[in-house]
Amino acid sequence: MVLYKLLSVTDLTTNTVDVISLTDIGSTGKKIETLGVPVRALNMRGGIGNLLLVLKLATWLKRSKPDIIQTWMYHADLLGGIAAKFAGGIPLAWGIHNSNLNPALSKRSTIWTAKLCAMFSHWLPSKIVCVSDGARNAHEAIGYSAEKMTLIPNGIDTAAFKPNRDCRISVRQELGIGRNTILIGLIARFDPQKDHHSFIKAAKLLSSFYPKAHFLLCGDGIDWENENLVSWIDNEGLRRCFHLLGLRDDIPRLTAALDIASSSSFGESFSLTLGEAMAC
Incomplete structure (x- = not known):
């Protein structure tokens, strides 16, 4: 829903935006479409077939030729980063909102994907955007590139959120x-x-x-x-x-x-x- 909020205040007359979901379009994707923003889905389900879908993603990126790509969440960061490289090295910004990678609380696949992201963080993204110092510190601790980290805190729309x-x-x-x-x-x-x-x-x-x-x-x-x-x-x-x-x-x-x-x-x-x- 954060992406929908950002796009709802984006000047879409001067900025062209495409949204790609690794899974399905979902309810949020349908809301984004009401803004006039095209949404595509790769329908990833797990398994070796995802490798072919990464190539499909790279093909989409080559055709659309974006100035910059932003990905959110670990799987999108990793797979989107690989696709961006295959598409010709399009500038990429990762987004990090999480600050807890405790194995007792997180899925094993999430932990391993985050660790792979840490390894590739020195090569795939141009910037890594964290929403808090806690997120930055937690990811630096597992090997994320500290040099690429930048802090942009979450913003609040005080015109919408106010006492009433x-x-x-x-x-x-x-x-x-x-x-x-x-x-x-x-x-x-x-x-x-x-x-x-x-x-x-x-x-x-x-x-x-x-x-x-x-x-x-x-x-x-x-x-x-x-x-x-x-x-x-x-x-x-x-x-x-x-x-x-x-x-x-x-x-x-x-x-x-x-x-x-x-x-x-x-x-x-x-x-x-x-x-x-x-x-x-």
């Missing part, structure tokens, strides 16, 4: 709860790193002190059809006070309605949602 009492009232009306009900939120897609399970356990503890508090969750995969998420909520007996809103377009409104915004993620180097909440 009307939002507080309207969101509570939508949820069917009282105007003075304490509302605690976690805005994040359903992903192991976001650790919704810990948030739900914390909600159980808090409910013993504040039984009238309610909890708002939203993001991709956050709905009552998510069996794992729903089972965690039901196991704690909290269905009555949880609101699962799915993927939303009105995040500034929901954020302004919260009494407490939280993050249970174990890998955020600079939580964008907490920064946005602080502006509200």
